[in-house]
């Protein structure tokens with residue numbers, strides 16, 4: 296570990312791969328011999344064209360996307376997508392199914408309702424405090440798309456497999472697990488992710504959109520709120536979030552060149568999560584909150600015997616250099632977010648700390 300850096304288990308903004316941060320640092324004052332920082336160059340320059348095109352190409356290679364898919368960068372985070380999706384895809388009597396698996400799904404549903412769109416919530420895990428992913432869902436016959444949240448950052452649940460929807464495209468909020476595993480894109484019409492969990496700095500949202508959805512999208516919308524604006528101008532209708540896109544490009548390069556692609560990343564993430572889940576499962580002191588078959592490989596949510604012990608645990612962890620272990624303010628408890636950049640070394644150190652804390656406080 297680099298000097299003075301903690302083991303960072305923040306949920307988002309979250310840890311980025313150290314080699315990426317080091318590359319940003321070393322090229323920050325003079326990007327590609329331009330004599331300028333990447334935050335100072337024109338987005339209309341070939342320097343920046345190369346950055347954004349490289350990011351798009353890498354995303355396509357990693358997810359094995361064919362030419363039907365467009366890769367876009369949009370500002371406003373994932374939350375802006377909650378509004379853009381119904382605005383663009385639910386005009387003129389169209390309807391969609393939504394699955395509610397927690398806070399972020401609920402926000403997406405609320406935004407569609409706020410816009411007075413016709414949607415059905417076809418499944419929800421709210422009955423058990425969003426601790427599981429619903430199974431055997433019956434989708435509506437007339438749905439134009441199905442919206443779901445692939446990984447529930449706050450509750451620590453994740454779709455292990457995606458439902459069979461009879462060809463109806465899934466639109467998935469993948470903010471906290473994009474590029475963490477391989478994906479069969481045949482099922483998806485669109486996936487999107489706020490960058491700050493697994494991709495880069497906050498503010499930029501990566502949107503991967505299939506051309507046929509784009510072709511059918513509503514056109515009578517404000518310029519900045521329609522997907523066609525971004526698709527027509529390679530995400531540069533106005534000044535794009537240059538630094539965000541640059542960092543995303545470096546993260547994707549790291550996944551391709553250092554990690555060896557998504558199969559390898561997936562294997563690595565399964566092993567990493569197992570270190571923590573196996574330890575918690577073998578302990579009578581800690582317990583996970585997510586149902587067995589819905590456990591997230593990205594956000595491990597867990598509890599201690601009492602809230603007092605949880606507070607003590609978090610305080611002591613912070614002191615020992617483990618950051619971000621406090622659960623989301625809406626749910627309490629503890630959470631270790633272990634995205635792609637989390638290291639095995641960090642996992643082992645965390646488990647050792649947890650073991651020692653258990654010994655002292657049992």
Ligand SMILES: *Cc1c(COP(=O)(O)O)cnc(C)c1O
Nearest residue numbers: 372373374399448468470471489
């Ligand atoms: C963090 C998060 C969001 C919100 O992202 P913003 O970029 O802050 O809008 C939405 N969905 C999921 C699943 C998230 O984890």
